[in-house]
């Protein structure tokens with residue numbers, strides 16, 4: 215989706231687009247360990263560390279953790295743990311983050327005070343060109359540097375699974391999108407998966423809804439939203455419990471032929487999570503009633519107890535299940551490799567990251583799969599759902615067309 219016109223200079227566009235996709239070829243594949251056996255699932259990815267832990271010995275000491283002063287993405291009990299971890303594996307990531315941060319800082323410096331356009335007076339274009347930043351050719355190396363930083367933080371987030379690190383990735387991703395609504399790096403498709411890793415399902419829902427609608431906003435309303443926003447802030451309205459909404463009813467744009475596949479996958483992701491939570495709650499209630507049941511009198515309150523435990527948010531659960539089916543059908547129609555590939559992610563991810571994406575081709579799903587597979591497969595029932603649809607070892611087109 216393109217909202218604003220980007221540079222008319224073809225060369226600048228090509229150069230930048232190429233640069234934006236020559237990123238790292240990291241694959242984020244997990245061993246498939248899932249919380250299936252955990253008795254009560256609360257709709258959250260349990261692998262996320264809410265608070266930092268020691269990156270070396272994976273414990274939380276009773277004293278305060280020390281943070282690596284170069285990269286701020288690794289924490290330690292003491293200098294012994296730090297030294298051992300640095301030698302063992304941290305060195306390369308630490309260098310990458312430090313290098314990317316410095317590059318962003320260096321590239322940002324001249325942009326704070328530079329004459330721009332027809333105005334001879336120096337200006338801070340971080341304030342004066344919000345939303346249109348990419349129209350200024352001088353900003354391109356800064357935007358590229360920041361895009362690299364986002365990717366490095368995502369890589370670090372996958373390796374640490376610490377909330378603070380995911381939030382750094384989110385901060386910079388949102389910052390990029392706010393500066394340049396034209397979004398040449400397709401940051402829109404990454405943010406939902408960062409939010410899902412952070413267990414922020416309502417925010418995922420609100421974010422995707424906002425961008426599905428953004429196409430229909432006029433320039434003036436978008437400008438208003440942007441001018442009022444602050445760096446690192448949400449630029450879309452947030453609502454509580456929005457993830458329970460009917461995605462099709464609230465988003466007519468889902469039926470647009472060029473709807474972003476990542477948005478559909480993100481919606482599917484959060485609906486599958488929601489159903490897994492409901493099923494886990496029901497299982498717990500049934501278990502508790504079975505243990506203590508004194509005949510039908512207790513069974514009469516079964517549904518009431520379930521409603522109470524689930525906050526009565528689900529309405530008719532059958533409608534949520536229907537949405538899962540409809541989303542899966544739609545995704546499969548757009549790209550028949552997308553869903554089966556979750557059952558054998560390496561067939562896609564072992565290939566080189568494609569530089570461009572073609573609708574319906576495996577190249578379209580590479581990034582989505584990479585950013586979402588570990589977290590998606592950890593949802594209880596997600597793998598079963600896919601296996602019921604496609605079989606345990608489905609055949610699908612995995613041959614990426616490199617253009």
Ligand SMILES: [Zn+2]
Nearest residue numbers: 268271291295
């Ligand atoms: Zn330690």
Ligand SMILES: [Zn+2]
Nearest residue numbers: 282284285308
């Ligand atoms: Zn470090």
